Amino acid sequence: MDFWREILISLRRNKLRTILTGFSISWGIFILIVLLAAGNGLINGVSYNFESRLQNVYTLYSLETSLPYKGHKASRYIYFNDKDIRTLENGFPHIDKVSPMAIYNETAIKDDKSKMVSLEGVRPIYSQIEDVRMVRGRFINEHDEACSEKVIVIDEDLAKSFYDNADNAMGQFLMISGIGFKIVGVWKDESNICYVPFSTLKKIHNVTQYYRLTFTTYGLDTKVDNEQFKEYLKRKMAQLHEFSPNDPQGIWISSTMLNAIETNRIMHTLELFIWIIGIAMLISGIVGVSNIMRITVKERTNEIGIRKALGAKSRSILASIVTESMVITTLFGYIGMMAGILLTEIANNILNSKMDDNAMTIFANFTVDVRIVVMATLLLVVCGVLAGFFPARKAVRVKPIEAMNYR
Amino acid sequence: MISLHDINKTYFGAQPLHVLKGINLEIADGEMVSIMGASGSGKSTLLNILGLLDNYDSGDYYLDGKLMKDLTENTAAEYRNKMIGFIFQSFNLIPYKTAIENVALPLYYQGVSRKKRNQLALEYLERFGLKEWADHYPNELSGGQKQRVSMARALVTQPKVILADEPTGALDSKTSAEVIQILREVNQTGITMVIVTHERGIAMRTDKIIHLKDGIIEEVETNNPDLIDLNTQIK
Numbered sequence: 001m002d003f004w005r006e007i008l009i010s011l012r013r014n015k016l017r018t019i020l021t022g023f024s025i026s027w028g029i030f031i032l033i034v035l036l037a038a039g040n041g042l043i044n045g046v047s048y049n050f051e052s053r054l055q056n057v058y059t060l061y062s063l064e065t066s067l068p069y070k071g072h073k074a075s076r077y078i079y080f081n082d083k084d085i086r087t088l089e090n091g092f093p094h095i096d097k098v099s100p101m102a103i104y105n106e107t108a109i110k111d112d113k114s115k116m117v118s119l120e121g122v123r124p125i126y127s128q129i130e131d132v133r134m135v136r137g138r139f140i141n142e143h144d145e146a147c148s149e150k151v152i153v154i155d156e157d158l159a160k161s162f163y164d165n166a167d168n169a170m171g172q173f174l175m176i177s178g179i180g181f182k183i184v185g186v187w188k189d190e191s192n193i194c195y196v197p198f199s200t201l202k203k204i205h206n207v208t209q210y211y212r213l214t215f216t217t218y219g220l221d222t223k224v225d226n227e228q229f230k231e232y233l234k235r236k237m238a239q240l241h242e243f244s245p246n247d248p249q250g251i252w253i254s255s256t257m258l259n260a261i262e263t264n265r266i267m268h269t270l271e272l273f274i275w276i277i278g279i280a281m282l283i284s285g286i287v288g289v290s291n292i293m294r295i296t297v298k299e300r301t302n303e304i305g306i307r308k309a310l311g312a313k314s315r316s317i318l319a320s321i322v323t324e325s326m327v328i329t330t331l332f333g334y335i336g337m338m339a340g341i342l343l344t345e346i347a348n349n350i351l352n353s354k355m356d357d358n359a360m361t362i363f364a365n366f367t368v369d370v371r372i373v374v375m376a377t378l379l380l381v382v383c384g385v386l387a388g389f390f391p392a393r394k395a396v397r398v399k400p401i402e403a404m405n406y407r
Numbered sequence: 408m409i410s411l412h413d414i415n416k417t418y419f420g421a422q423p424l425h426v427l428k429g430i431n432l433e434i435a436d437g438e439m440v441s442i443m444g445a446s447g448s449g450k451s452t453l454l455n456i457l458g459l460l461d462n463y464d465s466g467d468y469y470l471d472g473k474l475m476k477d478l479t480e481n482t483a484a485e486y487r488n489k490m491i492g493f494i495f496q497s498f499n500l501i502p503y504k505t506a507i508e509n510v511a512l513p514l515y516y517q518g519v520s521r522k523k524r525n526q527l528a529l530e531y532l533e534r535f536g537l538k539e540w541a542d543h544y545p546n547e548l549s550g551g552q553k554q555r556v557s558m559a560r561a562l563v564t565q566p567k568v569i570l571a572d573e574p575t576g577a578l579d580s581k582t583s584a585e586v587i588q589i590l591r592e593v594n595q596t597g598i599t600m601v602i603v604t605h606e607r608g609i610a611m612r613t614d615k616i617i618h619l620k621d622g623i624i625e626e627v628e629t630n631n632p633d634l635i636d637l638n639t640q641i642k
Contacts (some may be wrong), residue, residue, distance in 0.1 A: 013503035118419055306499045309460060310513045310560070311488020313481050401460040404499055 007324050021292045021328050025384060026336030028285030029377050033340025033368050035281060037347070039274030041363040043267060048364045056097075056220055056260040057264040059211040060237070061252040078241050078250050079209035087240065088215060094229055098215040099123040100198060102207045108194070109175045110162045117158065117192045119176060121201025129214050132195070135159075137167040137185030140197050144184075148199040152181035153294050157190040161181075163387060177202065217255075226257040278376075285380055290387030292406075293325055297391040302397050305403025314396040318389070325388035329381040337377050408568060408599045409434035409457065414466035418451055426452045428622040434601065434615075439594040439632075441602045441610040451572060453619065454603045458491055458570045459483045471567050472504030485542070488516050492598075498553040498562075500545040506532060508540040510560045517564065531559040535589065537539035551582035557591060560600075562628035569593065571602040575609055587612050591632070 007210055011018045060080065068074045080100065088098050102121040107114050126132065127139040144151050152174055159169040166186040173180040174194075181196060201207065220226050230253050240244040300321070305318055344366040350365060395403065409432070416427040426449045434440050443449045446511070455461035456468065459475060459625045466476045470536035471490060478486070493499075532541050535555040545553055554574060561569055571590065575583035589607055594600045602613060610616045616628040 002515065005521070006515070008507070009504070011598050114577050202493075302499075303501055306501060307512070307516075308484065309458070309487065309493050309499070311516045313484045313516075315481075316516070399461055404495070 003320070003323075004045050007320060008325060010320070010324060011327065017296060018328060020229065021289070021296065021325075021384075022335075023290055024286075024288050025329050025332040025380060026339065027335055028078040028281070028288065028375075028380060029336030030340040030377055031345075032278060032281050032345060033246055033337065033373055036274065036278055037081065037340075037344040037366040039270075039277070040368065041273075041347075041351075041366040044367070045054055045272055045364040046270070047267065049182060051180075051262050055128065056217045056226075056257050058215055058217060058233075058253060058255045060233075061210045061254070063249045063252050066249040067229075067244045067247045070178070070242050072242060073206030076243070078243060079211070080213050081209050084213065084240065085238070087236070088213065092234075092236075093396065094217045096218050097125040098213060099126045100210045101126075101207070101211075101214060102198065102210055104201070104205060105244060106176045108158065108162070113162060115158060117176070117194045118153075119194055119201065120195050121198040121207075123198050125216065126195070126199065126214065133188045135182070135186045136189050139185055139187070140195055144197040145199050146204050149197060150179065150181050150200060151197065152400050153185040153186045153187055153195040154178075154183055154195055155187055155189040155191060158192055158194065159186045173333060177204075191243055194238075211253070220257065220397045221261070223257070223261070226255060229379050230255070282376055282379065286383040289329070289384040291378060293387035294391045295382055296325075297321065297388060297395055299404040301395050301398070301403050304392075305398070305400045305406065308396070309404065310402035317396050318392055319391040322385060326381070330385035333377040333381050337373055341368065343371070356398050360380040363401045408436045408438070408471055410467075410469040410600070412443060412467045413451045414453075414456065414463050414468060416449075416456065416463045423472075426622055427456075429466070430495070430624060431547065432617065432624065434599060437594070437597050437599055438613045439591065439600045439602070439613045440617060441604055441613040442602075442617045442619055443605060443610050446605075448619040450619050452605045454601065455569055455599060457568075458493060459487050479552055484516075488513060488566065488568045492564065492566040492569045494554070494557050494561050494569065494571035494574045497574035498545070498550075498557045500553060500556060503544055504536060505542050506548065506556045506559075509545070510563050513520075513564045527563055528559070531563045532556070535559050548557055549579050549582075551585060553569070554578060554582075554586055555589070558586075558593070562593065567599060569598055569600045571589055571600070572615065573604055574602060575606065600618070 019173075062080060064079050065076045065078060066073070085098055085100050088095050101230055104119045104121075105115055106119045108117045123145055124140050126143055127134075132139060132153075134153075137153070139153055140151065143149070154169060154174065156166060159166045162174070163169040163172060169183050169186055172183050174183055175181075187195075205223050217229070220229055233253060234251065235245045237251050238247065240285065241250070243250040304317055308314070348366050351366070399407075411430050411432040414427055414430040415425070416572060418424040418426055432455060436506040437463055437633060442450045442453060452461065456463050457470075459478065460471075462478075465639040470486070475486070490509055497641060500506075501512070504512070507528045510531055514527060529538065529541060529597040531540055535558060537552060537559070540548060540552060540556075545556070548556065554577075569590070574590065575586050583606075590600060590602070600613075602609065610632060612632045614630055614632060616630060617624055618628065
């Protein structure tokens with residue numbers, strides 16, 4: 001109790017020293033948090049813009065065969081069927097989610113207006129594969145697909161010409177080939193592509209063969225991985241559809257692999273860069289705090305000498321100096337941490353309220369990993385205390401008479 | 408009270424300096440002694456050794472019958488705390504502590520409770536006429552007041568010995584006279600006192616003057632301070 005009172009008196013009566021030391025700590029932590037948050041914001045912003053490039057998406061296109069095989073003549077069209085979908089979906093290595101695709105050109109009619117649209121039957125995963133950005137409402141969901149709901153996602157252009165704007169379009173029924181589709185979403189595009197659940201389109205047109213299959217993958221991180229996967233996929237398809245595995249045609253496999261690898265590499269570089277800057281910041285913070293601590297102890301050499309002459313034991317002086325630096329660094333470290341987190345929260349609010357759907361953003365979602373922040377704060381506290389401890393130990397070892405005469 | 412036998416002290420610097428060359432000295436209980444000598448004569452070193460602020464190379468030093476030799480830092484700190492009170496030329500008050508806090512500090516290191524500490528400290532400040540100044544910081548006090556605070560601090564633990572290093576060195580003659588008068592009064596309560604000074608006027612008011620020259624005791628002069636007119640100039 002008495003011990004803590006002494007510490008408090010010392011901190012309170014030496015306001016300037018306390019505030020300067022504290023400020024350097026608060027500032028260090030504050031800057032570190034703001035920097036890490038800005039860095040993460042940058043990464044989030046970039047990944048938002050390049051979302052479609054982040055995934056490794058494969059697309060299979062059907063083609064004519066160029067070689068005769070097992071009694072089949074050349075120039076035979078290979079179509080994908082439901083069996084292919086099941087094969088790819090159920091336990092095929094590296095394949096995550098599959099979306100087959102059926103496309104029909106249809107005429108959409110509203111009152112006296114009509115418009116040609118490309119009606120595409122897709123599964124929910126397609127919005128991620130093709131980076132479909134919603135202006136209003138939502139994309140096709142699992143329920144729509146499972147129940148073959150007559151719902152439709154129209155593009156902005158169609159919404160404008162039929163309903164003036166996207167808001168009015170929501171919930172309306174759009175007539176296409178005599179069937180009413182409920183509009184559940186408007187997506188940001190002007191190509192007159194409308195999405196309906198794959199299962200719905202399949203039912204309407206009784207489709208059994210498809211020209212395109214798209215799927216996302218996982219665990220294919222290198223070029224070699226991807227080439228091996230392609231090879232395996234082609235052989236499997238050749239086997240299923242009885243065309244020569246050596247046929248350069250039959251099916252064509254395209255992937256966003258190179259894009260994905262490249263984008264991921266950029267992200268990792270960015271992350272590394274932020275880490276390096278962060279660590280450099282932390283080091284300069286540590287050096288600053290250490291210097292202040294060292295000077296503080298030097299300044300107190302006289303006081304240490306006086307206290308020793310009055311009968312203070314080295315251990316007790318050391319304990320009080322170390323405790324003082326611990327109190328300052330912990331308290332102000334905490335203040336800096338809170339201030340930093342507060343600022344990132346404020347920045348986030350401003351960013352979210354100003355975020356325009358149309359704008360390309362550089363920053364999105366400033367976040368800091370609280371664990372990293374706490375670790376950094378603790379590191380600074382420990383370094384501050386150590387930086388106080390060593391010169392203090394040296395100072396208490398000096399003979400009291402020398403300490404008293406020190407200037 | 409104090410007994411020195413053949414004390415030697417050498418400072419090992421770029422050039423070894425043999426500061427004390429065999430000091431033999433007896434200071435009786437309740438005696439008031441001054442040490443005089445030119446600068447470099449070793450008087451400050453001697454006082455530091457007496458005050459356990461510095462160690463010595465050879466010889467024996469008995470304080471209150473106990474041999475003070477090869478003490479650990481902690482033991483030395485304990486002896487200093489309980490047996491010795493210091494008065495310094497530059498007062499050595501802690502600037503961010505009030506007068507009463509400065510006086511109470513040695514008691515803090517004795518583990519005395521805060522209430523008792525403050526009560527005792529105030530008592531001693533009152534004794535030196537500083538009760539009204541208890542809550543003032545050192546920079547708000549005059550030189551004489553500061554020295555009285557440091558005397559209160561030296562006495563608050565009721566030590567056996569008071570060691571004063573040029574206690575009037577930073578004071579004018581009128582204040583010096585007051586300070587030496589107080590020291591005499593303190594001495595008359597039975598506390599042994601050793602004063603290092605280069606002022607003859609101060610030394611004349613002690614029982615014994617030890618003249619130090621080049622690390623040896625040149626002469627021990629016996630005084631009768633009661634014969635000296637208190638109003639004679641000391642500077």
